Amino acid sequence: MKPAAITMGCPVGVGPEIILGLFDSLTTDEATIAPVVLGDLGVLHHTAKLLHSKVKPVSWQIGQAIKPGTVPVLELSRLATDALHWGQPTKETSLAMAEYIRQATQGTLAGDFAAVVTCPISKKALNEAGIHYPGHTEMLADLTGARRYRMMMAGTRLRVVLVTIHEPLAKVSGMLSAEGILDCIRMTADSLHRDFALDRPRIAVAGFNPHSGEQGMFGREEIEIIEPALRQYEGDALITGPWPPDTVFHKAANGEFDAVVCMYHDQGLIPFKLLHFKDGVNVTLGLPIVRTSVDHGTAYDIAGKGIADTASLRSAWQLATAIATNRARK
Template sequence: MKPAAITMGCPVGIGPEIILRFFDSLSEAEVPSAPVVLGDLGVLTRAAALLGSRNQPVAWNAGEDVTPDTVPVLELSQLDADKLSWGQPTKESATAMAEYIRRAAAGALAGDFSAVITCPISKKALNEAGIWHPGHTEMLATLTGASRYRMMLAGTRLRVVLVTIHEPLAEVSQRLTAENILGCIRMTADALRRDFAVEKPRIAVAGFNPHSGEQGMFGREEIEIIEPAVRRYEGEAEVSGPWPPDTVFYKAANGAFDAVVCMYHDQGLIPFKLLHFQDGVNVTLGLPIVRTSVDHGTAYDIAGKGCADAASLRAAWQMAMDIARNRAR
């Protein structure tokens, strides 16, 4: 396969550090399939010095092999690393951050990269630089022309998929429709079969209200929207629900389901991060490219301190490779 691409994320966040730690963790057998980094050579060199890394960032061009003890970098910006302060993004660093994403998406669409793995970005910094996207997921959907997409968070014990993503909680109920939920169920079933090689997926659909509305006592979204969507599903997956949100994740984490379709962001991410805070992976469903991401933010509070953990990045890379192989079968 073509190499995967890792976008460096925010130059003043923990992205550069976890990239260096990730490359330091690669075994000799993994080096030939190592990804390339789309980012800034000077920033990564600064991070390597900070960490005392055994792998040194080097300029990389398409078609070149990845050699041991190096971090191959497709250099897309030339920021003055000495003038950047950890945890303090600038318009220049935000503009560079966006360029890494654009080039990764374009390269994956062109077949130059087998997958895209993204390091964390600052949504606020993007917006202040005039780049208006709610987040990575929406930006990549725009760049790849995907009109329907979903966010999946995946780990060894739990997978969750979100019907609504970055929406104010007060607006979620208004945005829930049977069609939207049904589309999410279908996309989840397709992804489990194609990307995760689950022959007959078992999907639980979470309710929206406490106790799934208690037969309408605590809300009618389950009766009027969610249950009709579940009944309309026709396919090879086993789909059930709406399940009470306070029990369905326990069941899924203990093997009863392959994924839980959740109505809103925090409903799914709170239980997921409780189990997979360090090794969780963000997977974007519905894109024409393979995209995974670390499941954490820029962590400006610890950036530059040399203590960032690369476990989520390693998991994101491994999952991206697995998905790319499954799609190639």
Template sequence: MGCPAGIGPEIICRLFDREQGALTRNCIVVGDIHVLEQAAACLGLNLPIVSWIPGQALVTGTLPVRQVQTVRSEPVRWGQPDANTGRIMGQAVEMAVAMVTSGAGRAIVTCPISKKSLQQAGYPYPGHTEMLARLTSTQRVRMMMAGPRLKVVLVTIHVPLAQVSALLTQEEVEDCIAMTLAALQQDFALSAPRIAVAGLNPHSSEDGLFGDEEQRIIEPAVRAFSSDQVSGPWPPDTIFYKAAAGGFDAVVAMYHDQGLIPFKMLHFEDGVNVTLGLPLVRTSVDHGTAYDIAGCNRADPSSLMAALAAARTISANRQQEDRT
């Protein structure tokens, strides 16, 4: 459900109200039923929201909710997260992981959370991804942003720009490329994926004129792979255009905004966040909690629809690979 005070409950209710059918079939919402009822009432939706437990049959036309341990006893204040909303968020993630690992679910689709209220509730994680990695005992994970025209995977994520160069190593870049290749083959069913690796500096350093990370780190990492599959380092100001035009299946970017700015220009409404490296399928919306519009009847569920569709596709591709 994501943060109860954000737009997560709203876009979930909109999704189930609009898309009763193939997209929401066999979907369970993990969260607090009272918050979802509040969101539906706020939106003026006549949406049957029902409690669900594992093993219980699903009823078409309803929004089934697996209730977390913490129950919101008073109406949530839209746009105002607190420790209580943080506990609901944390428990929802824990319960979703337990459901998938036990076989009661096939994938996790997450709505946005508040990192601050998650930590106020006593959870030591900076976000969803780190929490999922810990709960599944996963050592290395990567963020892929996936859309119909562009896929981007990040070597470094939420760090100050001044620290990026020091965090780049040949091993890190190679690991990111390898995880991107595996995801394109396994999750997106591409038999011969083409990956472009972006440089760090303007013009990809122009032969060392604007820095040497390309020569010291990125080029050796690219050479570790087949030239038919991986190429670079490419100038960052042109490579995303080439990839979006169909020249590549994904771009490996060196830092957060290098990859996310072009991606969100193209896929702000239909982009999906896919976590690579986990033993389970996890997709997410590519936007935040949007506290400024929470409860205002303005939130768009397009990214959630795309994340759910992507989770179904990736799950089906992994099952097909397991059978072959």
């Protein structure tokens, strides 16, 4: 199968060092879908020397064989490393990180790569460079022409999918609709079928209010919005809810559900990060390509120190490999 494209992320964030950490830890029999890096060879050389990495970054082109013990790099920028400073993005580093994403997306659409795995970017730096997207997901949706997309956070014990994402809590109730919740349920079910190879996935839908509204005493969103969405679902996934938010994640983490559909960002992300702070993976549903990402930011405060944890990147690459393999079997 074609390799998985790992975008380097912000050149002055932790992306370069977690990439080197991943390749340092790879075993020869592990890479069923080999990772390759879309980024800057000079930056990776500089980082490898700084961190005394055992692997060697080398220039690589699409179609070339991958040599063991190397970090194959498709060179998309040539930044002057002596002018770069860890944790201090510039317009040049921001334009470069955007180009890594564009080329990875286009290459995956063209069949050159099996999947895209993204290292962290700075949303602020991206916008200050004139590339106006709220983040990775919206940029990828635009590049692939996807109109419907959702964020799933996936770990070994818990998967959550969000109906609303980065919205002020005061606005969430007014943004909920039966149509939107139903769409999220359908996309979650489709992904669990196709990407995770589950024949009859079990999906719990969280309520919005404490105790799931307590029959309307603490709010009517469950009665007027969430329950109608559940009644409209037609498919072979097992959908239940609305569940009280204070118990549903315990049940899911203990194996009763394959995913939880959540009404807002922190409802799903707080329990998820409690369990999967180091190894969580962001999966974008609804794209025509496989895309996973680390579940952390650029960590500018520790960039270049060699202490960034590679667990999330390893999990993101492994999950991208599994999803690409499952899709190839369909």
